[in-house]
Each structure stands twice: as structure tokens, then as C-alpha cells.
Amino acid sequence: MGMLQVKNVPPELxxxxxxxxxxxxxSMSDYVIRLLSQDLSRPTVEEWVAARQESAPVKGIDAVRLIDEVRVEFDIPSGSESVVTAVSDVAVDRSRRR
Structure with missing residues (x-):
């Protein structure tokens, strides 16, 4: 089994x-191994973006119209980032109804 030594760990950490x-x-060793394992089980931003680019686009959904509908339905101002979450939820819901 490999060994890892971390130096200069701040006292509060x-x-x-x-x-x-x-x-x-x-033990602290087992706990840190668990933390490292959890972190490495998640994709990096680059891996996540690459996976999204490889997946097929959702067909039959007009994204601009969907965003406009969600903004109206949830009273979200134009340009607000929160529309992304709302649009995602609506798109998933609509795809399940098909």
C-alpha cells in the first residue's frame, strides 16, 4: 500500500x-483517506464539462422559449443565474412526461 505524508499542516486544520x-x-489516517476517496470519486469541472459535451442534446425542446417560460412562471428577472436551476428542473419534468 502506498504512503502519503503531508507536511506543514496548519494547527487549526x-x-x-x-x-x-x-x-x-x-483514526486521523482513516478519516483523511475517506476524505480523499470522496473527493476523488467526484468528477473535476473539466471531466464534468467533457461528459456534458459528449452527451446527446435534448431534442424537441426550444431552450430560449423554455427559459422565457420559466422566468415568467417563477418570476425570475432576466439575466438571473437562478434560472439555470429552474430551467433544468422544468426540462427534466417535461422529459419524464413524454
Whole structure:
């Protein structure tokens, strides 16, 4: 098994890790391995973007019209970033109804 040594860990970070490991009933080593494992199980932004680019586009949905409808339905101002979440939810709902 490989070995990893982390130097220059700030005392407050070390204390926080030790406290969390203790509450989980784990050694600090096991707790940090769990954290690293969880982090590496998630795709990087680059991997996520690449996967989205490889997936087929959703057919039969006019994105501009959908965004406008969601803005009206949820009273979201034009240019607001929160429309992304709302549009995603509506698109998923509509695709399930088909």
C-alpha cells in the first residue's frame, strides 16, 4: 500500500481533522483517506464539462422559449443565474412526461 505524508499542516486544520475523525470513530489516517476517496470519486469541472459535451442534446425542446417560460412562471428577472436551476428542473419534468 502506498504512503502519503503531508507536511506543514496548519494547527487549526490538524485540530479540526482530529476532532472530526474522533466523532466518526476513525483514526486521523482513516478519516483523511475517506476524505480523499470522496473527493476523488467526484468528477473535476473539466471531466464534468467533457461528459456534458459528449452527451446527446435534448431534442424537441426550444431552450430560449423554455427559459422565457420559466422566468415568467417563477418570476425570475432576466439575466438571473437562478434560472439555470429552474430551467433544468422544468426540462427534466417535461422529459419524464413524454
Amino acid at each position: 490538524h485540530s479540526a481533522l482530529a476532532a472530526r475523525a474522533k466523532t466518526q470513530g476513525l
